[in-house]
Amino acid sequence: MNIQHLENKQMENGIVLACSGASDLGELADKVARKIRNTYPINMKCLAMVAAQDKGLLETLQSSETLVIDGCPVDCGKKIMEEAWLSNYRYVRLTDMGYVKGQTIVTEELINEIANKIINSDGANRIIHNKPVEKECCTEENCDMFDFMSDYVGLKILHPGGIEATNNVLDMLKIEKNMKVLDIACGKGRTSVHIAKKYGCQVIGIDILENSIEEAKIYAKKHGVDHLVTFQAANAENLPFADNEFDITIAQAMLILVDNKEKVIREASRVLKPGGKSGWIELSWKKPAKEDFLLNASKEICAKCISNVVTFNDWEEMFKQVFANVKVNSFDMDFRGFSEMIKEEGILIGLKVMFRYMTKPTIRKRMMKLNNFFKTYPEYIGYGIYITEN
Numbered sequence: 147m148n149i150q151h152l153e154n155k156q157m158e159n160g161i162v163l164a165c166s167g168a169s170d171l172g173e174l175a176d177k178v179a180r181k182i183r184n185t186y187p188i189n190m191k192c193l194a195m196v197a198a199q200d201k202g203l204l205e206t207l208q209s210s211e212t213l214v215i216d217g218c219p220v221d222c223g224k225k226i227m228e229e230a231w232l233s234n235y236r237y238v239r240l241t242d243m244g245y246v247k248g249q250t251i252v253t254e255e256l257i258n259e260i261a262n263k264i265i266n267s268d269g270a271n272r273i274i275h276n277k278p279v280e281k282e283c284c285t286e287e288n289c290d291m292f293d294f295m296s297d298y299v300g301l302k303i304l305h306p307g308g309i310e311a312t313n314n315v316l317d318m319l320k321i322e323k324n325m326k327v328l329d330i331a332c333g334k335g336r337t338s339v340h341i342a343k344k345y346g347c348q349v350i351g352i353d354i355l356e357n358s359i360e361e362a363k364i365y366a367k368k369h370g371v372d373h374l375v376t377f378q379a380a381n382a383e384n385l386p387f388a389d390n391e392f393d394i395t396i397a398q399a400m401l402i403l404v405d406n407k408e409k410v411i412r413e414a415s416r417v418l419k420p421g422g423k424s425g426w427i428e429l430s431w432k433k434p435a436k437e438d439f440l441l442n443a444s445k446e447i448c449a450k451c452i453s454n455v456v457t458f459n460d461w462e463e464m465f466k467q468v469f470a471n472v473k474v475n476s477f478d479m480d481f482r483g484f485s486e487m488i489k490e491e492g493i494l495i496g497l498k499v500m501f502r503y504m505t506k507p508t509i510r511k512r513m514m515k516l517n518n519f520f521k522t523y524p525e526y527i528g529y530g531i532y533i534t535e536n
């Protein structure tokens with residue numbers, strides 16, 4: 147259902163919320179929301195009241211058709227909704243519609259144009275993203291354990307072995323200050339920043355998700371390494387870099403998420419100098435996974451990507467198709483307790499995760515399921531650190 151349907155049904159309880167940030171796009175989002183409110187039977191509420199967790203408003207939003215308009219990929223509106231555990235809403239981001247932050251002049255004509263576009267869009271044209279109703283953290287449509295850990299649990303480091311595994315890879319890669327490093331699928335930028343701080347070298351992080359890149363930029367600035375680290379949104383299957391540009395690439399927990407693993411491996415090799423090295427961390431089976439194990443896996447932990455995991459040997463063969471040298475280091479899966487998690491993620495995020503765990507039964511249930519699953523099959527589950535060389 148989209149806004150058009152809201153209008154058709156003359157629903158009284160439709161609500162629009164908008165970012166009203168200081169930039170041109172924030173102003174635009176706010177004014178478009180007002181235009182929609184003034185033209186259609188829909189109420190406008192204050193996003194800041196959602197951020198302040200106003201009880202009455204949260205209850206109203208739980209039973210209302212809601213439209214959230216953000217200006218830019220900082221996604222304040224979306225984050226505020228997620229923080230309040232509201233997931234059943236339509237979402238529009240003005241940058242997705244082609245408007246550029248810092249370069250958009252807010253005119254009455256433009257406000258009308260965007261309000262009309264939103265009102266007349268249907269679910270198919272992606273101006274309004276129809277999010278599935280999520281009663282549970284894990285539904286058919288939301289079936290990726292990494293999304294769950296990132297979007298619902300709030301973790302920022304999302305690969306097996308955590309920081310310890312990253313430090314192992316970095317030691318094996320022998321990074322030096324004068325080197326240029328590419329962090330492929332950098333997520334929220336934790337590893338890129340860690341590398342820049344540890345070695346003082348130049349790092350570029352890329353990820354397919356624009357909002358992760360925006361968060362990574364803020365994180366690098368906060369840690370005083372934004373002169374060394376840059377981030378950009380890009381697809382690992384088609385890296386926007388010249389041949390032989392990097393000394394090192396690192397990719398953690400990403401091959402199991404891409405459609406074409408071989409293409410990503412070839413791209414990593416292409417952008418590396420002759421003799422350049424790549425470090426990969428990937429979930430790996432200790433023995434070939436039987437079909438019933440795989441079925442059970444995707445059912446129990448609700449992770450489509452699990453069917454992309456292969457054995458240590460199969461990963462090795464895959465890397466050997468592209469790289470001259472491949473070294474495999476296999477590890478048992480280890481588990482971060484809360485204290486370990488706080489050490490890695492930092493006190494603020496750690497406490498936030500603990501709070502969610504304690505107060506949100508759906509989160510707790512799925513986290514426990516995940517932990518139990520990984521503990522139940524030690525004969526299958528491990529992770530590999532693969533060091534490959536051009």
Ligand SMILES: C[S@@+](CC[C@H](N)C(=O)[O-])C[C@H]1O[C@@H](n2cnc3c(N)ncnc32)[C@H](O)[C@@H]1O
Pocket residue numbers: 292302303304305330331332333334336337352353354355358380381382383397398399400403404
């Ligand atoms: C499990 S997370 C790991 C993130 C980070 N490397 C870490 O260790 O915390 C996987 C990441 O891969 C990114 N990703 C998935 N497919 C991608 C692609 N084709 N190109 C670039 N990034 C991709 C996701 O957006 C996500 O940030």
